Amino acid sequence: MTTTPDRSVVTEDARRRRRPTKQGTVLSEALIVETALRLIRQHGAAALTVRRLGAALGADPSALYRYFRNTDDLLLAVADELIGQAWTGWQSTGGWRSDLRELGLRMHAAYQQHPQAAMLATYRVTGRANEARAIEIILGVLRGAGFPDPEAVRLYHGFVDLGLAFAALDAAGLALPPEARAAERDVWNHTYSELPAATHPNIAAVARLLRAEMGRSAYAQTLEQFLEAAEVRLQEVGSC
Known part of the structure; x- marks a missing residue:
């Protein structure tokens, strides 16, 4: 019987896109969350889609699934980033x-x-x-x-x-x-x-x-x- 690997134990380095995107950047969780925050600020909740994020990052939308299971998983990362910003320097x-x-x-x-x-x-x-x-x-x-x-x-x-x-x-x-x-x-x-x-x-x-x-x-x-x-x-x- 085959089993699905536990994604939670896969390091970000192991999931990182090894080739630059069309815009010359290398994807990471931090970059995706930063871009999601920017898009939400500009366009509201409707911006939180794989298609829009992929376009903003110059990457194939499917590449985002290396980092997040779905858009809700990404939203939780955004929420956690806001908490982290509140505590920076405290x-x-x-x-x-x-x-x-x-x-x-x-x-x-x-x-x-x-x-x-x-x-x-x-x-x-x-x-x-x-x-x-x-x-x-x-x-x-x-x-x-x-x-x-x-x-x-x-x-x-x-x-x-x-x-x-x-x-x-x-x-x-x-x-x-x-x-x-x-x-x-x-x-x-x-x-x-x-x-x-x-x-x-x-x-x-x-x-x-x-x-x-x-x-x-x-x-x-x-x-x-x-x-x-x-x-x-x-x-x-x-x-x-």
């Missing part, structure tokens, strides 16, 4: 709260750099190296702070989902066509600002504050509230 300060704050802001910023890809990637579990490193470090920060393991796992879950939810929400806004984004700003600047106090007294009372607040992401302040709650919880479990 170093621990030794303070759990400042470490989590920095990691959360980095994660959010990385996704905002690639809003179209973020909408495809934020809800995926990649099972790849960058994601595993992120999980390990965040859990290490929480356990090192003194949170018992059940608390550390719950806080890890909340911390990551909070960051990814805001990343997806804010990325969706950035990915809107310019005219749609302008129309949304007009709603806050004019539609709601001009509602009369007689019918909408609460909106009218804070209209100026709404205009200033709703034009920016609420992630940083919500992250701070999460960290404050986590610190209170750490004090509670420490006193038990």
Whole structure:
């Protein structure tokens, strides 16, 4: 009986295209992911096809299957690359709260750099190296702070989902066509600002504050509230 070789143990060097493409480049996982990110940024989710990638790389589309089983496998690699970009250059300060704050802001910023890809990637579990490193470090920060393991796992879950939810929400806004984004700003600047106090007294009372607040992401302040709650919880479990 014949068996199919386990692709996961084949090194990239063994799968690398040995001849340059028509554009004179040698294919690699990193080059394919980089090209996929560029195409998604330019054309959205529809760009993530073997045919389009092959054309952009100057390679036969079938050559991409040396590196990825299918487009979903490639999407997971793209998702993992975004995680890796968030962590590039990060170093621990030794303070759990400042470490989590920095990691959360980095994660959010990385996704905002690639809003179209973020909408495809934020809800995926990649099972790849960058994601595993992120999980390990965040859990290490929480356990090192003194949170018992059940608390550390719950806080890890909340911390990551909070960051990814805001990343997806804010990325969706950035990915809107310019005219749609302008129309949304007009709603806050004019539609709601001009509602009369007689019918909408609460909106009218804070209209100026709404205009200033709703034009920016609420992630940083919500992250701070999460960290404050986590610190209170750490004090509670420490006193038990």
